[in-house]
Amino acid sequence: SQKIEQNSEALNIQEGKTATLTCNYTNYSPAYLQWYRQDPGRGPVFLLLIRENEKEKRKERLKVTFDTTLKQSLFHITASQPADSATYLCALLINAGNNRKLIWGLGTSLAVNP
């Protein structure tokens, strides 16, 4: 069956450390993978997109890797801050008939402790 898995347990790290979040998928061949941040009571906010032919993408303190052989994406936040505390969602953009569709993971909760 097709599925997307993210770390189900909350991640707690100390301020200043690097947070690494994992997104694994099976039986999909995504064209793109996106990462979003969601705060309680709010909608998801887009962070980064990486294409299937890209290995790595960076934006400020954020870095995403995409390994289509392992079917895995890693999301890194360097020099983490308490303000980075949120739930992080990965989403695969897949072909669905004549359209493309985003399929979402359940998200990983990150807490950065001061």
Next chain:
Amino acid sequence: NAGVMQNPRHLVRRRGQEARLRCSPMKGHSHVYWYRQLPEEGLKFMVYLQKENIIDESGMPKERFSAEFPKEGPSILRIQQVVRGDSAAYFCASSPGQGTNQPQHFGDGTRLSIL
């Protein structure tokens, strides 16, 4: 430069009533997506619309649920004869197109509670 606006933020209905959820996309965006989110299930795609057209409704229940995106005005997600299982957060997202490098911009959702 307003983002995606959803209203109401919270909606309480009794079983059997109708719920109408509204979504105004970002200015210039003609593509709208509706999602439902439950704590243990994550975001689930419901329907994808362009102006006056339903493009993909594969995630929408066949009964009681409908969606529209008229030429003028917001997109509406309508749930008739609501049941307790309809309680969830409903999110709307918009994009300027379905291009693969265009992220979706989300509203802050409508939290629907069924008594």
